[in-house]
Amino acid sequence: MKPSLETIAEKAGVSIATVSRTLNDRAGVNADTRERVLAIARDMGYMPNAAAKGLATSRTYTLGLIMYDRAPQQPICNFPDETMLGVDHEAREHGYHIITTFVNQGMMQDALRVPIIGQQRTDGVILVGPELKASFIIQLHSSNIPFVLVDNLLNETRSDAILCDNVAGSYSITRHLIAAHDLHNLAFFSGPADWLSSRERCQGYENALGEVGAEARVVYMEDTTMQTGYRAMYEALERFPDLEGVIAVNDATAFGAIRACKEQGLRVPDDVAVVGFDNVGWAPLHDPPLTTVRISWREIGIQAARRLIDRIDRDAPASFQLRIGTELMVRQSCGCSPDDQDEAGSMPAASR
Amino acid sequence: MKPSLETIAEKAGVSIATVSRTLNDRAGVNADTRERVLAIARDMGYMPNAAAKGLATSRTYTLGLIMYDRAPQQPICNFPDETMLGVDHEAREHGYHIITTFVNQGMMQDALRVPIIGQQRTDGVILVGPELKASFIIQLHSSNIPFVLVDNLLNETRSDAILCDNVAGSYSITRHLIAAHDLHNLAFFSGPADWLSSRERCQGYENALGEVGAEARVVYMEDTTMQTGYRAMYEALERFPDLEGVIAVNDATAFGAIRACKEQGLRVPDDVAVVGFDNVGWAPLHDPPLTTVRISWREIGIQAARRLIDRIDRDAPASFQLRIGTELMVRQSCGCSPDDQDEAGSMPAASR
DNA sequence: AAAAATAACGTAAGCGCTTGCAATCACAAT
DNA sequence: ATTGTGATTGCAAGCGCTTACGTTATTTTT
Numbered sequence: 001m002k003p004s005l006e007t008i009a010e011k012a013g014v015s016i017a018t019v020s021r022t023l024n025d026r027a028g029v030n031a032d033t034r035e036r037v038l039a040i041a042r043d044m045g046y047m048p049n050a051a052a053k054g055l056a057t058s059r060t061y062t063l064g065l066i067m068y069d070r071a072p073q074q075p076i077c078n079f080p081d082e083t084m085l086g087v088d089h090e091a092r093e094h095g096y097h098i099i100t101t102f103v104n105q106g107m108m109q110d111a112l113r114v115p116i117i118g119q120q121r122t123d124g125v126i127l128v129g130p131e132l133k134a135s136f137i138i139q140l141h142s143s144n145i146p147f148v149l150v151d152n153l154l155n156e157t158r159s160d161a162i163l164c165d166n167v168a169g170s171y172s173i174t175r176h177l178i179a180a181h182d183l184h185n186l187a188f189f190s191g192p193a194d195w196l197s198s199r200e201r202c203q204g205y206e207n208a209l210g211e212v213g214a215e216a217r218v219v220y221m222e223d224t225t226m227q228t229g230y231r232a233m234y235e236a237l238e239r240f241p242d243l244e245g246v247i248a249v250n251d252a253t254a255f256g257a258i259r260a261c262k263e264q265g266l267r268v269p270d271d272v273a274v275v276g277f278d279n280v281g282w283a284p285l286h287d288p289p290l291t292t293v294r295i296s297w298r299e300i301g302i303q304a305a306r307r308l309i310d311r312i313d314r315d316a317p318a319s320f321q322l323r324i325g326t327e328l329m330v331r332q333s334c335g336c337s338p339d340d341q342d343e344a345g346s347m348p349a350a351s352r
Numbered sequence: 353m354k355p356s357l358e359t360i361a362e363k364a365g366v367s368i369a370t371v372s373r374t375l376n377d378r379a380g381v382n383a384d385t386r387e388r389v390l391a392i393a394r395d396m397g398y399m400p401n402a403a404a405k406g407l408a409t410s411r412t413y414t415l416g417l418i419m420y421d422r423a424p425q426q427p428i429c430n431f432p433d434e435t436m437l438g439v440d441h442e443a444r445e446h447g448y449h450i451i452t453t454f455v456n457q458g459m460m461q462d463a464l465r466v467p468i469i470g471q472q473r474t475d476g477v478i479l480v481g482p483e484l485k486a487s488f489i490i491q492l493h494s495s496n497i498p499f500v501l502v503d504n505l506l507n508e509t510r511s512d513a514i515l516c517d518n519v520a521g522s523y524s525i526t527r528h529l530i531a532a533h534d535l536h537n538l539a540f541f542s543g544p545a546d547w548l549s550s551r552e553r554c555q556g557y558e559n560a561l562g563e564v565g566a567e568a569r570v571v572y573m574e575d576t577t578m579q580t581g582y583r584a585m586y587e588a589l590e591r592f593p594d595l596e597g598v599i600a601v602n603d604a605t606a607f608g609a610i611r612a613c614k615e616q617g618l619r620v621p622d623d624v625a626v627v628g629f630d631n632v633g634w635a636p637l638h639d640p641p642l643t644t645v646r647i648s649w650r651e652i653g654i655q656a657a658r659r660l661i662d663r664i665d666r667d668a669p670a671s672f673q674l675r676i677g678t679e680l681m682v683r684q685s686c687g688c689s690p691d692d693q694d695e696a697g698s699m700p701a702a703s704r
Numbered sequence: 705a706a707a708a709a710t711a712a713c714g715t716a717a718g719c720g721c722t723t724g725c726a727a728t729c730a731c732a733a734t
Numbered sequence: 735a736t737t738g739t740g741a742t743t744g745c746a747a748g749c750g751c752t753t754a755c756g757t758t759a760t761t762t763t764t
């Protein structure tokens with residue numbers, strides 16, 4: 001039988017109120033009693049019942065993690081996993097737990113009917129990804145539910161957001177192609193224009209091009225998958241006969257693009273350089289190893305959790321935007337030689 | 353303000369008991385009253401407060417998903433993600449939610465002190481992965497907490513488990529190397545012997561070899577990562593000079609092995625064939641495209657959730673073992689030509 | 705030494721929901 | 735007219751915890 005406050009109270013010869021105060025570190029408990037109660041609680045392996053505590057305090061100590069449900073796709077992206085680990089670690093540190101849910105288009109109609117929100121199972125939510133509709137987010141905002149956005153941003157409302165520094169990352173990799181490899185006829189493969197990360201990465205690309213007076217050449221895709229990257233490459237080859245290099249909005253797209261190149265007998269990087277963004281697990285294993293921009297999703301997860309908990313615990317005001325720095329991962333798809341590359345990073349760990 | 357039973361009761365002119373009965377589909381409510389209450393509840397967007405309901409019923413309608421925390425590794429394995437999606441989908445269908453937690457060695461000491469368990473935040477848990485210690489699982493068992501294992505199994509106690517059919521999968525891919533490519537000097541790269549999937553896959557390999565009277569050659573690794581696969585390949589090359597092929601216990605290991613081959617100037621598959629197990633996202637993109645065995649982690653997730661809910665809702669007896677079939681994915685690392693391969697499967701989707 | 709402040713603890717009223725039991729009512733059976 | 739039956743509903747006691755408030759014992763202040 002699970003011990004309750006009552007069990008402990010009886011054993012210690014005090015009231016449950018005193019036990020509650022002790023266990024919650026409230027003032028007004030005699031040091032001796034405190035010791036005694038604490039010892040008994042420890043011995044009995046007491047842990048508070050979350051439902052009861054939640055009912056009494058209207059706090060669940062639970063963070064909702066809401067992601068978009070891109071159902072049957074075989075994802076080649078390490079991010080949900082990594083982000084979750086980050087969130088979980090930080091959450092645990094503060095006594096929080098995470099409850100995950102995937103939402104699809106239908107469920108985005110009414111945010112308050114998303115079970116974990118409507119049933120008050122969370123103290124706040126982390127919203128991951130650009131696919132989450134603005135209307136959905138605004139509903140949360142006007143319901144005063146604390147939330148932080150990841151890889152998304154809303155102009156309409158002052159809200160918290162954690163993002164990687166897309167502009168800088170994209171700038172640095174474009175700049176690398178220009179400065180280190182003297183490439184100037186560069187195309188950018190962008191996702192939908194209403195995806196923030198696409199817009200920002202495009203911006204970084206344009207900034208770098210602008211510096212040297214090169215012309216921007218953007219190919220828009222309706223999604224950012226291998227398929228769309230593959231198709232975008234064909235489009236680019238047609239539109240830009242003098243194409244020297246491609247900055248893809250993410251790694252998956254880059255892989256698709258490279259495949260199209262190979263199909264056309266173009267060598268990467270010799271005929272055309274292709275670089276990505278994300279540094280997914282097998283970027284170093286690809287042929288050629290993909291030059292890309294590393295994002296620490298784990299760090300993003302950590303910061304998102306920390307921020308959300310701050311909102312909840314200390315009622316910190318919203319409107320906080322954190323940019324997590326990126327790191328240029330130079331490999332061979334840009335034209336660099338393997339010697340420039342550090343050996344350790346070339347073989348990611350893997351399990352199961 | 354969130355509506356409560358009381359709000360609705362007042363508006364409908366009945367007691368909260370009646371409202372509760374209506375909303376929970378209990379018998380003994382007049383059809384008219386029922387209609388009226390239902391309408392009001394719908395209009396007000398009523399959703400029950402999870403904490404209150406949980407306190408009253410000792411049911412949380414929450415499933416715990418417990419995974420092993422292999423902290424800083426960059427995973428190259430699509431499974432946590434995919435499994436979770438499966439679990440979430442099935443859970444939602446039954447009105448359940450999922451709360452995720454990663455446990456490390458320290459937390460495995462005492463299962464009942466894992467917060468989501470000790471604080472009674474779940475009605476049952478799904479335990480994922482072979483790293484979860486037996487003692488940990490047994491503690492759950494003796495505490496009468498419903499659970500189901502994924503990719504793990506316990507002999508000591510009759511418990512539920514969902515696994516893929518490792519023996520058959522491993523047999524089929526080994527058999528393919530033997531029958532289609534006439535390879536007989538085959539090594540198996542195994543993970544730790546106390547990992548079930550390693551043992552079983554080894555078994556399938558041995559079965560296939562046994563049929564043709566070939567000799568089993570197993571290389572044991574302390575983990576199943578690219579690094580260990582890489583090292584295992586060097587060991588194999590040394591121990592088995594006549595080596596014709598390698599069946600790796602998973603894809604990551606296979607990638608490592610192939611890298612070692614390339615380093616040694618050995619061509620895959622011409623000099624030595626290498627195959628994996630898992631069909632991770634970029635197996636088709638690898639050079640050469642990896643022949644492997646597909647596991648549907650999503651299906652495993654779905655079945656695990658379904659089974660656990662059955663245990664909880666209908667108090668179904670434990671001791672249920674489900675094997676999810678696998679599928680041989682023939683690509684080029686075994687020696688087959690690209691023509692044998694279906695085009696569609698060759699390009700996985702990817703996002704962000 | 706009396707009054708006032710303080711410390712330590714208990715009492716009890718919730719938090720929003722479920723559910724056993726009793727109450728009420730309409731109707732049928734005697 | 736009396737009793738029984740079943741259908742419908744309300745009452746109220748929890749579920750395990752928090753917390754405002756009251757009570758008592760102990761100091762401190764004057």
